[in-house]
Amino acid sequence: MTEKTSKNVLTLVGPDRPGIVRTVSGILSENGFNIEDSRMAVLGGEFAMIVLVSGPKPVSDLLSDMEKESGLTIRCREMGEDEGLRPGxxxxxxxxxxxxxxxxxxxxxxxxxxxxxxxxxxxxxxxxxxxxxxxxxxxxxxxxxxxxxxxxxxxxxxxxxxxxxxxxxxxxxxx
Known part of the structure; x- marks a missing residue:
């Protein structure tokens, strides 16, 4: 039997400081999530990141802890099975x-x-x-x-x- 994988897109925004990516990626990794794709930038002193993750459950279960540990505002959207790349x-x-x-x-x-x-x-x-x-x-x-x-x-x-x-x-x- 194949275990269902949950795909989620996270957006993370907040004041920039060293160690944010280490903190966020550590929490995700410790909970069995894989970072499949990501973009990040610092704009005007604010850190912004968008991340596509896959894992054994919806990542929304971790949001509260991630926000506390990272100091960021985090939003999550669970993707449906038919979402993804369009031909072009x-x-x-x-x-x-x-x-x-x-x-x-x-x-x-x-x-x-x-x-x-x-x-x-x-x-x-x-x-x-x-x-x-x-x-x-x-x-x-x-x-x-x-x-x-x-x-x-x-x-x-x-x-x-x-x-x-x-x-x-x-x-x-x-x-």
Whole structure:
């Protein structure tokens, strides 16, 4: 008889300090959970992490202890058996511009209009070397439906780039 495995997605947020990952991964490991996938970052002094874990029971049983020991606010979502990866063709969308409101929204709106999914996104703002003007950089890994023309996606994103003064490129994703 096969034992059922529970899959859960955790989001953890709180003030950054050394040892957070050690504490959280230790509690999960001690209770038989495997970290399958994770992303973490420190933004403005706040630690943020999203983790996909699998184990012998719902991880929600551990949340209270994990919050006490880590000092983080933790949310949990148990995944159903049919949830997971959707088929698609992976591409990277890069954007670079003088910072202004609406860049992410403009790109996300167009990507969604093609039925594509944004699977990963990273943004940053840095001052230009000489002038100090804020420059915005965005990188999205998107999954295009197999029947969508990448040529059409490129064309539409380039049109948005011209309207919003964003330098945009769309490239195949390779690991």
């Amino acid at each position: 063709v992976p591409y990277l969308v890069y954007g670079y511009a003088m910072d202004h409101p609406g860049i992410v929204h403009a790109l996300a709106r167009e990507v969604a209009g093609f039925g594509a999914n944004i699977e990963e996104m990273e943004t940053s703002t840095e001052p230009a070397p000489v002038t100090g003007t804020p420059l915005f950089d965005v990188r999205m890994r998107v999954s295009l439906p197999p029947d969508v023309s990448v040529k059409e996606v490129r064309k539409r994103l380039e049109e948005i780039g011209e309207m919003q003064n964003i330098d945009i490129s769309v490239e195949p994703f390779s690991h």
